Every structure is written in structure tokens, then in C-alpha cells.
Amino acid sequence: MADDHLPELTGFTLSLRDQVATLTLDRPEKMNAMTRDMWQALGVMIGRIERDEAARAIILTGAGPHFCAGADIGEFETVRRDAETARAYEALNAAAFAAIRNATIPTIAAIDGVCFGGGFGLAAACDLRIATPQARFAVPAAKLGLAYPVEAMGDIVATAGAQMARYLTFSSARIDAQKAMDCGFLLEITASETLLARAGEIAGVLALNAPLSIRASKASIAAALSGRKEDMEHAQNLGDATFESTDYAEGRRAFLERRAAKFLGR
Template sequence: MDFQAEAEIAPIRVDAVNGVATLTIDRPAKKNAMTAAMWSALINALRDVAADASCRVLVLRGEGNDFCAGADIAEFDTVRRDPETARAYEDLNARAFGALRELPIPTIAAIRGNCLGGGLGLAISCDLRLATADARFSIPAAKLGLAYPAESIRHVVWAAGPQLARFLIHTGQQITAAEAHQGGLLLDVVKSDHLDERVAALAATIAANAPLTHRASKRAINAVLADDEAMLEEAAAMGAATFASEDYAEGRRAFRERRQPVFRGR
């Protein structure tokens, strides 16, 4: 099956306004469950966002009442039928999660309804997560008889902590947004009719700040989580370069002039 070709018509769309890119999983009739072609389309969309210097923050959302119900189990008999196809599928998953984690700009998951399995993997791959009170989270792998990918479990532990990660993985049970927030998985829980407004305000605040600072800081945070000295050195070099940037000069000038800075990302 040519996932790359099918990705061209997969229901993934990106809109960008005022530095804020919004990536929408647009399959509400299936609770935004991800087909293999959609994972490929997501990777392609994130590649385009990364290449667009005007994009300063990304919002990931699902169309309708759900964030993402995870992988589309209906196609597992074809795309995940045995160890060989499962490895190829999990590699596709890992590349999608990695593309989101390694996106050089900050990312925000705006979560409603179901955030399950691979959908939770997408949310966890974002830097910040906000959810409505009706959101539900789970990793149902143990109920399907398959193992959640080991690389993905690493990030579940980072995001949720070992105790909540163990509960999610071993029980397969759903937890509420309040429980996810208490466990540290969410930045905040908001009323359903306030989510878009809250996410937009957060994204606008981030987009107004210095892009070079975001890139260096995100790289440093990822380096600390991965305990990767080479990545940390790279982040340090990126941070040092900000002191020679036009944006740093603009930031100091705006401070003296008592106005908001206008950053150009250079």
C-alpha cells in the first residue's frame, strides 16, 4: 500500500494566521482516528510548517467533538497484521510523533473528547496541553493484545510521570481531564466553550515572543529530557547566537522605549 500517495488526500489540514499554524485532524465521523495515510500526511504537513519561517507556534486539534481516538483499528488486519507490518506501522507512528516533538517551534494540543492511544501519543508529543473537562485519556493497547511502542512509552513517562504512565498502560482504563491534570499531563482544564479562546490567547502570546529564543529553549528542554549532551551543546550554541541577533537588539530597544518588541526571527 502506498501510504505516501494516499497521504495526499488524507484529512489533515493546516491553516496559518498571524504566526499561528493550526493543524486539524479532520475525520470527525470516525472520532478523528488516524489511518496509516493520515500519519504520513501529518509528517508532510509538519515538514511544511517547519520550513515556513512565518510560523511561530503550532496548535494541534481535532475537528468536531474529539481530539483523536488513536489509530484506526479497522485497517489493522492489513497494515498491522503481523510482526513485519507492525514494525513498519510503528516506525510510521514514531516518525509522526518525532516530527511533532522535533518541530522547532512551540506546540499546543487543544484537546476535546477522546484522546486515546495514538491520539494521546500526539498530545504527549506537543509541548503544552490544554483540555476541556469532558476529555478522556487512555492507552488501550493491553485491551487489544498488542504492546504500545517502547519509544512512545518513554514519552508517556516523561509527560505523565512513571506512576500514571504505569496505570494507563497496564489497565487500559480511561482517566478524566481532572485526573490527567492532577497527574501533570495537562497544563490546564477549561470549560468547553472557552478552549478555543484560551488556546488562541496562549498561542498569540507565544507567537509575539522571540522565535530564536523559542528554538534554542525548546532544543534545550528536549536535550534535558533525553539526557543528550550533544543536543544540549547544540542548544547552548543556539542560545549564544541569540546575543548577536537583531531580535536581541530590538528587545533591548523596545525595553528602553517602553513598547512591545517586534521580533523578526533573525
């Protein structure tokens, strides 16, 4: 497939190649700090990708040498100045994190440089994370005197573990890529010059597999983490549906014929 550039919203660049969509946070002059408008737009961007049947995986990354410095604190005097405005702002945060977390196709964060605060939350909401040795991670809410959104905290606990979540949020300390790898937050560490290529390799492998199967697996893992009955029922329904799908029949035929399966996502 050719490199098809999709319509963009301010602060992002979006492209699609070989069934893999790459969504780039594009404010390198601000270390890709997220504005209020960007938080609001992110869910729109994820939805746009999901509606494109050609997209089978998403890579989330940052322009320039950094992933994301978090929320743009320069806006806080206006958009996050008190409890009322903070609730509205955090609703946008939560919706952005949820859009990534609940995406029907797998998401991979490709991280270089700083991955702080809301940027850490974006990465934590992704299914998989890879980073360079230069990557640094922090959740500095305690230094700013604010609380991290509850749902996003669930992502941090699920990806880094409860003890590391406590350490990061209580101390506001920065950890390096190896520490993030050791606690399970990262899948692997790769050189800066190969970061996007390696993310593309992983995404390409996922894109070749059955979309309905991956969607059911995502739901099952989410249900295992949440323990909620409704999540378990949803995952079971998605799992049951795979056995009625065209892709399941194709997978069986391909195995018997000793060839690569061609999955259609239905």
C-alpha cells in the same frame, strides 16, 4: 493577518491566522482515528508549517467533539498484521510523533472528547496541552495485545510521569481531565465552547516572543529530559546563537525604549 487556508492532505485541515497555524485532524465520523496515510502525512504537514515564516506556533486539535481515538484499528489486519508490518507501521507512528516533538516552533494540543492511544501520543508529543472537562484519556495497548512505540512512551513519561505512564499502559484505564491535570499532563482545563479560543490566546502570546529564544528553550528542555550529551551540545549551540541574533539586539532596544519588541526570528 487574514485567514489564509493552506493546501490540505486527506484527513487534515490546515489554516494560518495571526501567526498561529491550526492543524485539525479531520475524520469526525471516525472520532478522528488516524489512518496509515494520515500518520505518513502528518510529518509533511508539520514541515509545511515550519517552512512558513509567518507561522510562529501550532495548535493541534480534532474536528467535531473528539480529539483523536488513536490509530484506525480497522486497518490493522492489513497494515499491522504481524511483526514485520507492525515495525513499518510503528516507524510511521514514530516519525509523526517526532515531527511534533522536534518542531522548531511551539505546539499546543487542544483536546475535547476522547484522546486515546495514538491520540494520546500526539498530545504527549506537543509542548503544551489544554482540555475540556469532557476530555477522556487512555492508552489501551494492553487491551489490544500490542506494545506502544518506545519513543512515544518517552513522551508519556515526560508529560504524565512514570507512575501514571505505568498505570495507563498496564491497566488501559480511562482517566478524566482533572486526573490528567493532577498528574501534570494538562496545563489547564477550559470549557468546550472556549477551547480553541483559549488555545489561540496561549499560542498568540508565544507567537509574539523571540522564535530563536523559544527554539533554544525547547532544545534545552529536551536535553534536560534526555540527558544525552549531543542534545545538550545542540541546545548550547542554539542558546549561544541567540546572543548573536538581530532579535537579541531588538529585545534590548525595545526594553530600553519601553515598547513591545518586534521579533523577526533571526
